Structure formats: C-alpha cells, structure tokens
Amino acid sequence: MNDQMHPADDGTEHGHGELGDAEFAEFMELAAEEGFDQEEVEGALGEAGHGPLPVLAVVGRPNVGKSTLVNRIIGRREAVVEDRPGVTRDRVTYEAEWAGRRFKVVDTGGWEQDVLGIDASVAAQAEFAVEAADAVVFVVDAAVGATDTDEAVVKLLRRAGKPVVLCANKVDGPSGEADAAYLWSLGLGEPHPVSALHGRGTGDMLDEVLKALPEAPQQTFGGVPLGGPRRVALIGRPNVGKSSMLNKVAGEERVVVNEEAGTTRDPVDELIELGGRTWKFVDTAGIRRRVHMAEGADYYASLRTAAALEKAEVAVVLIDVSESISVQDLRIITMAVDSGRAVVLAYNKWDTLDEERRYYLEREIERDLVQVRWAPRVNVSARTGRHVEKLVPAIETALESWETRVPTGKLNAFLGEIVAAHPHPVRGGKQPRILFGTQAGTRPPRFVLFASGFLEAGYRRFVERRLREEFGFEGTPVQVSVRVREKRGRKK
Secondary structure (H helix, E strand, O other): OOOOOOOOOHHHHHOOOOOOHHHHHHHHHHHHHOOOOHHHHHHHHHHHHOOOOOEEEEEOOOOOOHHHHHHHHHOOOOOOOOOOOOOOOOOEEEEEEEOOEEEEEEEOOOOOOOOOHHHHHHHHHHHHHHHHOOEEEEEEEOOOOOOHHHHHHHHHHHHHOOOEEEEEEOOOOHHHHHHHHHHHHHOOOOEEEOEOOOOEOHHHHHHHHHHHOOOOHHHEEOOEEOOOOEEEEEEOOOOOOHHHHHHHHHOOOOOOOOOOOOOOOOOEEEEEEEOOEEEEEEEOOOOOOOHHHOOHHHHHHHHHHHHHHHHOOEEEEEEEOOOOOOHHHHHHHHHHHHOOOEEEEEEEOHHHOOHHHHHHHHHHHHHHOHHHOOOOEEEOOOOOOOOHHHHHHHHHHHHHHHOOOOOHHHHHHHHHHHHHHOOOOOEOOEOOOEEEEEEEEOOOOEEEEEEOOOOOHHHHHHHHHHHHHHHOOOOOOOEEEEEEOOOOOOOO
C-alpha cells in the first residue's frame, strides 16, 4: 500500500471521475447504448468523483454582512440574515460554484476579542473555520471603517497564514468606494468594494477568491498535502482513554493523563514508530454531549476534534467497554463515517471485563453497531498495552480498502449477476433495474449506478452489502449514488 495518494488518471480533469481515457470511452459507449447522454453521465461522475472541495471561510466581526454575502455567493437565501449582530452562531457550510469551479463556503459567527461564554464559543468557531479553510474572505463594513476588532482579526489571519481576500462591504454606489479605499490601511492588500445586499462588485471579488483557492483540491486531503506519514485520529467521548492509548503506542509519556474527563484541550500531533513504520497520531479532546450547548474551552475542544477528523485519513474510535455503548459513542462513530474516513473500532479497557459484562457488551455491539459491521475491531487495553500491536494491521487494512478501486468491467459483470439473481421488487407495475455502473472515486470508494428507475433504499443497502462481500472494503465507508435515466426514447 502506498504512503501517499497518487493523482488519478488523466480523466480526472475532464469530468471522468477516476476513470482513465480508454476506460471512460468504453464506459460512454455503454452509457449511450442505454440512453444516457454524455453530459448526463459526466455530471453524475463529477458529483460523485471530485476530490475534497477547497474551503472558503467568510469571517469578520458581528453585523458586517457575512451571511448576506454568503447568500450572494451561493445564489440562494439560506444563511439566516437579521439586522442585528450575533445572529449566526454555528459554523454552517454550503456548496458554491463560480466560473465553473466548485468550492465550499463556511459562514461563521462574528469574531470578537476578549469575550466570554457563548461569545467566546462563537469566536473559537471562527478561528477553527480559518484553520480548516484554504482561503478566507474577511468582511469589513466600509461605511464604519476599520475598528479595533477588525485589527485583531487581521492579526489572527496573519498567524493563520491563509490567503485572504478583503471584502469592503456595504458599498452601494461610487460614493462609497472612497470609504473602501481607507481599508488599504489594514495591510491585507486591495479592498474589494462590494454590496452583498445588491450584488454590486461580488463577481470581481469572486474572481479574486478563485485565484486564492487551490487549483487542484484532489491533491490535498482536508487541507493537508498528501504524502508522508499516514494520519490517524484517535477519537471518542471524554475519559475513554485516548491520551493513555497515545502514550502506550508511543512507548512513553507524551501527553497528560488525568482521571478527570476532558484533560486534553487541543489535539497533539505525534510522529510514532509502530509496526515498522511511522504514523502521525492525533490525540483529540473528547467530544461532549450536545456540543453546541457547551461553552468556552470544551466547545473549542469539540471543534478541534472535528478539525483533527477532517485532517485524518483513518479514525480509530475508542469505546470504553466497562460502560454500556452510549448515544455519544454512536454519534462519534457516525461523525467518522459521515466524514468519509477509514474507521477502526478499538474497544478499550478490555482487561477490566468480567464474563457478565462481556456477554452484554457483545449483545450491545450486535444491536447498536450493525451499520458498521464492516469496521475492523480490536480489543485493547491502553493501560496494560494488551493487543495494542493489533491496531497497525487493522489500520492498514482499513486504509487499503479506503483506496481500493474496482475496474469498471469487473464491476459491471458483478452488477449483471446481482440484477439477474436478485432483481429489484416490482413497484407500481414497473421493475427498475441497474443498467450499469462505475466507481467514480476512492478515499472513500464512491460508486455511481445508472438505473432505469428509482431504486429503493433497501435495495441500495443490499447492493452495498453485496459490494462489500464481493470486493472487501473492510474498514471503509462505501458511498453509492444512483442516476435514473430520463424519460425519453432509447437511442438506437
């Protein structure tokens, strides 16, 4: 297994997903025979096969028009807008497109300095958004001019070292452009005069945004350049033993371990030799229940955990077997799966189990974790080191599956067998069927099935299960999307 992701075949630049030119040409012939036109197929492959989209964070102090600008960028009114400060508290992510390029936009709450409580949480979110972004739009109210808070945000942005596009908002006409010019004093380059409310100047600003965003997001993962040691995030609820596990695999005390839950506030990246190779382990702060209700350091810790997961390639989810599997455990596992990372489940404190608890634990796993049966399981003890060495083969297996690609010809032979042996149930007098499919991407494996009609969720799950039985995919989520043929006559 390679230590870094290699660029896909030439086809990735042409909407082919990860299909090479020859395979794509053969695939398009098959699509044409079944009545799909090229634009339809390329659209489906593009949606399923793109690498991680570059991320643009929109930041600024309260009430400068960030959410209005976000609505303008995404072309619809989704971000909540009110004429009072502090309406946006949660980080909210949208997908946007400009000049044919797609990217994510993160709307953040207003950033303020020297604040406490929920306001500190909002400020922490904005800092996290900047940390996780590829580029930043810094919004300033041109009519008010640069404030002390704006100056503080500039310092934050300089520390982050991300490309910044300065948006001088609320410039509704030529008379306001003089106000915008004063913002050169911030030292962030040219202020772009914009009226987010009326759309004035937003196109020119977005042209600058595209220059700031990376051209080839598939060459990075979660904002981290690919190559070098594989990145492993240790995640789990507080006091599950993440820091103890990191110390055990490192063979020395590298992070503070305390009986009090939540000792770890910031993730600590550690290069660790394990199983004959170097890994980059991230020890994360425990994710607490109802994260958005927490304040201050705990809230910030949860955001940092999310950031570590975004930057990781594989998540090792620690579960404390001395306690019943909780809603928090399930939510954390779902978070890892939804993020598209490879997943390993590590059942910690195994040395504390008696026969009765072991019996009930197996029942809990069977009942609550049925959706992640595919995740490798390792029974470990961070305290004694029991079976810690088994983490490496489990992680390697998960990463190998995460990067596996099934050739289109092999996949379609398999799909043909499925359709013949287990056809979709008849609904409303019609029987939809899978016509053909392809794997549009990896990390995680993403499949696009082209069908004659709507495939029910149960049948999609059946297809995913059979894909796993046939091709493995142990330790990785598998994403299956379906494109239904539009109603028109078959092409002869």
